[in-house]
Amino acid sequence: MSAPPFRFSRALSSPASLDPVDPRGARLAAALTSLVLAAVLVAAPAGWATALLAAQTVVFGWGAARGAAATPYAVLFRRLVRPRLAPVEPEDPRPPRFAQAVGLSFSAVGLLALASGARLLGLVAVGAALSAALLNAAFGLCLGCECYLLLARARHRRTARSTGPGVAPR
C-alpha cells in the first residue's frame, strides 16, 4: 500500500496556530513587504540594502514557521490599525502562511545571490518576491493559492509516471 500523497494542506496545518486571522492584516503586511523589497531593489547592491533584505528574509521565515500573524507587520496591524477598524469575518490563516513561505524562498535566493555577487540573479529573485507581495497588496490575489492546484497537478504527474501501468490508480 503506497503512502498517502503529500498534501500541502496537511503540511500547512502544523502546530502553528490555526486561529482564523483578519485578512486585512495580511494585506497590510504584503503592502509593507512590497515597500521593503522595492527599497532593496532601488538601493542594491549597497550594503544596507542587503541587510534590509536579510531582515525581510528573517521575517518571511518567521511568518512561514509561526504563521503570518506572528510577523512584525501583523503585530503592527493589530496594535495600531485594527482598533480603528470595524471587525470583519476572519479567514483561514494558511494561505497567508503559504505566501510567507513563497516569499521566503525567493528572498533567500535573492539574498544568497546578492551576498555572493550574482547581482542580476539576486535582483530578479527579489523582483519576483516583490511581484508576489504586490499582487496580494494591490489586487488581493494570493499567489500561493493560485499555484496550489498547478503544484498538485505537477506532483500527480510525477506520481503517475512512477507507478507502472499495472498499478491501480488512486
Place this chain on the structure above:
Amino acid sequence: MPAGLIVLVVAVLATTLVGLHRRRSDGRMRSGSGEPTLSRADLGAEPGARATLLQFSSAFCQPCRATRAVLAEVATLVPGVEHVEVDAESRLELVRRLGIIRTPTVLVLDPAGRELRRVSGVPRRDAVLATLAELT
C-alpha cells in the same frame, strides 16, 4: 539606469498587467467545450434535471467558499439545478482531463453532462442566473 530600478519597474508593470487581467476575467462566464464531460458515476451525485453547477474547489481557498455560497443560493432559487462541489486535489485525473488550472472553477453542465459554460473566480449570482435562463 541602475539594474535594480529596471527590475523594479518591470516587476511593477508585470504585476499590474497580471492583476488587471485577472480582475477582468474573474467571474466572467465563458463558452464551454460543449463536450460531454461527466457521467453520473464521475460526478458522484445526481445531475440536475435542468443544469448542474459543478464547482472545483481546493483546500483553504477563500474564493471557493464565496463561490459555494453563490451557487448554493442559485440552486435553491432555480428548480432543477444541482450544485456539486468537487475537491480538485482528490480528483486530479478529472482536473487534467477538463483542463482546470485554478480554483474556483465552475462548469455549467446540461442534464446530459455536457459543458455549456465555464467560469473561474467567484461568479456573480446574477450572472449565473442569467446564464441558466439563457441556456435552459
